[in-house]
Amino acid sequence: MTPESLRLRLSFLALLALLAFGAMVARLWYIQVLSSEEFEEIAVSNTVRVVYEPAPRGRIFDAGGNVLVDNRESLVVTVNRFAFDNEFDEAGQEDLVLRLATEISRAGRLTKVFEIDDALADPRYGPLDSVPVADDVTENFEIVLAERADEFPGVDTVIRSVRFYPYGDLAAHVLGYVSLLSEEQYELLADSPKTYRRNDEIGQTGIEASFESVLRGTPGFTRLEVDNIGDPVEVLEQVAPVAGADVHLTLDIDIQALAERELLAGLAEARRQEADDPNEPRFNAPGGAMVVLDPNGAEVLAMASFPTYSPSEFVSGFSEDRWIALQDPANHQPLNNRALAGVYPPGSTFKLFTAYAAMNSGVIGPRGVLDSRTLYEDNGAYVVPSCEEELAASCTFSNAEDAIYGPVDLRRAITVSSDVYFYYLGDTMDRADRFDREGIQRAAQMFGFGAPSGIALAGEGAGRVPSPSAAEAAGEPWRTGDSIVLAIGQGILGATPLQLANGYAAFANGGTLYAPKIVDRVENPVSREVVQDFADREVGSIYLPQPIRQPILEGLLGVTADLEGTAHLAFLGFPHQEWPVAGKTGTAEVVGKADNSLFAAFGPHPDPEYVVVAIMEESGFGASVAAPAVRRVLEPIATDSVPAVRTIDDLAELGEQIGQDGEEQDAGQVEEDSSA
Amino acid sequence: MTVVSLEERRRRERDLDPRSRPYAPWLHIDFVLVLAAAGLIAIGIAAIYSTTRGRDPADFDDFFLDRQTLFSVAGGLFMVFAAWFPYRELSKFAVAIYGTGILALIVVLSPFGEEVNGARSWFRFGDFQLQPSEFQKLAVVVAVAAFLSRFDDHMSASRVFLAVGIVAWPGLLVLLQPDVGTALVYVFIGFVLLLVGGIRFRQTVGIALIATTVVALMINSNMLEEYQSNRLRTFVDPSSDITEAAFQQRQAQIAIGNGGVGGRGYGEGSQTLSGLVPQQHTDFIFTVIGEEFGFVGGATTLGLYAVLLMRILQAARLAKDRFGTLICSGVFAMILFQVFEAVGMTLGITPITGIPLPLVSYGGSSAIATLIGLGLVLNVRMRRFS
DSSP: OOHHHHHHHHHHHHHHHHHHHHHHHHHHHHHISHHHHHHHHHHHHHHHHEEEEOOOOOOEEOOTEEEEEEEEEEEEEEEEEHHHHHHHHHHHHHHHHHHHHHHHHHHOOOOOOHHHHHHHHOTTOTTTTTEEEEEEHHHHHHHHHHHHHGGGEEEEEEEEEEEEOOTTTTTHHHHHEEEEEHHHHHHTTTTTOOOOOTTTTEEHHHHHTTTTTHOBOHHHHHHHOOOOOOOOOEEEEOOOOOOEEEESOOOHHHHHHHHHHHHHHHHHHHHOOSSSSSTOOOOOOOEEEEEEEETTTTEEEEEEEEEEOOOGTSOOOHHHHHHHHHHHHGGOOSSSHHHHOOOBBBBGGGGGHHHHHHHHSSSSSSSSSSSOOOOOEEEEEEOOOOOOOOHSSEEEEOOOOGOOEEEHHHHHHHHHHHHHHHHHHHHHHHOOOOSSSSSHHHHHHHHHTTTTOOOOOSOOOOOOOOOOOHHHHHHOOOOHHHHHHTTTTTTOOOBBBBHHHHHHHHHHHTTTEEBBOEEEEEEEETOOOOEEEEEEEEEEOOOOHHHHHHHHHHHHHHHHSSTTTTTTTTTOOOOOTOOOOOEEEEEEEEEEEEEEEEEEEEESSSOOOOEEEETTTTTTOOIIIIIHHHHHHHHHTTTTTTOOOOOHHHHHHHHHHHHHHHHHHHHHHHHHHHHH | OOOOHOOOOOOOHHSSSSSGSSOOOOGGHHHHHHHHHHHHHHHHHHHHHHHHOSSSSGGOHHHHHHHHHHHHHHHHHHHHHHHHOOOOHHHHHHHHHHHHHHHHHHHHHHHEEEEEEEEEEEEEEEEEEEEEHHHHHHHHHHHHHHHHOOOSOOHHHHHHHHEEEEHHHHHHHHTTTTOHHHHHHHHHHHHHHHHHHOOHHHHHHHHHHHHHHHHHHHHSSTTOHHHHHHHHHHHTTTTTTHHHHHHHHHHHHHHHHHHTOOOOOTTTOOHHTTTOSSTTTTTHHHHHHHHHHHHHHHHHHHHHHHHHHHHHHHHHHHOHHHHHHHHHHHHHHHHHHHHHHHHHHHTTTTTTOOOOOOOTTSSSHHHHHHHHHHHHHHHHTTTTTO
């Protein structure tokens, strides 16, 4: 081998070394200079653990200071996933789950193996997290765990604060429910100052949702420096949790209970009715809503919706089947708050606003087609003069049930609910050039129809007020017939029960339209200091002078008090003298189904304090179902005998008392027996 | 009485003074190499202390610091001996050294050996452990060098076969421990010695084919322990699993990345303090340097290795005989491969194998064996004129 060859071979070694060192330095440069920031971030998170301490959620009160939503402590069993995955083989895992389910059940909380398996498979938890597998476990299990900890490695118990509903399911739709936040919500709230974590709860509906930012406390945290096995070495920073603020509602829980009870009773009654004609749709009465407002400020005193649900069901989470059932239209969507999300044709309850429109636009009045006292002959059907079928959609419009009311003025037309009289008004407004063609639409909008009322609850419907101009804009025809059916609250017209109640409230209070108020104030839970005070919010003012208001009011008062009033029978025996009620029945036609039954009322005249609106789906005449239900709500109010509702705890106590009394009685009986 | 003139006396005195002899070996000690080695040892001791002293400033643990200092001093003495002993005599002892080593590798597999981390690689003497495979690296260098230095032409196939055999026996014994990393060091040493020894190109191709086949069979057989095949798999696809190997590699890179340009400061590396990088004072020692001294410290360390290797290669070129050239090449191969592997695995450019970083990692056997190797290089270089 020549010296040149050796030199060459040694140079090759030098080249190898050069390549190796080049690669190392380049990689070192890449890691330490180019991507150092990224690695620094990881290094920090590697050695710093943040332990969160959840803050108690704010409570929800009614106007009387009763706690409607409270917090309670629940003992939760957790299984550490890391320990579970690493300390057991498959058989060992199965065995542990079985033993765990057995012990938890034996301690008094029935738990199935698959429930624990499902919880352990929850993808929301990371491989190092402790996963909650059973809640509301009894303290007995804690004792078992303390004595036999070595048999349950990685198993622990924690105390979690969960929602508690002292009045059970009452006001479920208003209060709403909380549940684990979804992935989308988590991403949306990533920058929230209230630090949401993946397995946190969030208000999903009702007040819980719309006041989430107020109710949620700010979690506390401890930043710890930890070593490689996660043991804390030093506390770097500690911040105490701040409790969420309390929300005080305008709701009166006693009236709420009354409204819910009577809505339920009314729907049950409706279902018992027999249809006159077997070919007509049945009275299914699947759902309904009732709203009670204070017209002076439109404060919501009660808001009931049926079918309802149990917010406490969400506390421990439930099966997917149950969730699907709650969403299923076949079950009439119990989570849906019909009082503000349901849009219904108001039927004859709308005549108040048609009457107002007619007087306000001059159709009724000195220069109009008739005076409010003018008698108009109701012969059972309204025939559109010089009718062209195509333009009018129909030329003859009849009263419901083909009733003939004879001569009616405005007052009587309302009291007996003469459709013919209002057909005439609608037709006149539509075709007489000297009147505002959209007078009814304008009046409806002044009373709050066609737009969300502005209540502080999510999911509110806007309703629909059809108009010639809107139809024109949409390229659809507007026919005289559309105006005629609009006059009696039928057709495309749609309103939520809350809108209808709010419209009546504006009339009742003399012309002020408020945004309905459900939250009165927000308070600091500790200092009781008012953080946020909600004043009455005026959103409109309606020109309502005595000459316009009086005839309508008289008509409405006659509905309940006059012998020929449509709700006369429903209000038979009602204390009319002390507590006069103005009301209006409505029977709204729904294609292919039984009529919706409606009743809207306010009282006591002349200074109304309550507005009540009831809507019952597929329930028949307003006079026969909705009106009696409203009467049963108004009567205790009028006689100051609204029953006080008991909380679950009160009831439990009462039950115990009754049980003890019973035992004593039994004992007494035995003595008697023996003495005999 | 003999009268000696002043001139004569001065001449005699000059002859007695070894400095006057131009070819005196110790006049040609390579101080650059010695300083580079000393620098690396110093960096190593500092890094070992940082990762093993604990978190309590009032009660730092000096155990590893003391021992590594001891190993370094002992290694220095061995180096002096290795440099002093006329290296050409070594070829006479090559068979004895190699044979003793093989014997030790056999005995270590028996119950006399001690198993640590799943590999039966150690003898225990009281508080100290001896890893024969570390010293066998040098034995392989000396044996192959002695064998190949007898010829001065291009190699015949039989000679290649014999040389490969010298490397293969200890290699197989180390694989049985099992210690794949060290076995790979033997393979690389063998390759470099054959290259410098005059292997032909077509023989290289043949060996490469055979080696590839053997390695492929090894990976597919169950000869590798589970953690070893995991390491290989993790290297191929780092995101594929969360096994310990991937965790190690990930944590190592986080530590180094956390150092940035200037480092976190001595004793301030959070990854190091938290003990998140496993084996940090031994195989993963480079992560301490990377985290606490940053790119500056890491590049300086690599620079010192580059100087060291350059001087070794220079010694190989300057050597007076083929034996010297081959010894230096072998030591060069041993250090180059270990540095590339031990640093590369912390940077994620080579798979994880248990190989110490020469002169820097904690461990007596490695430190002493490396220093002996460097002593031999000094030896070859300073005797290049004699």
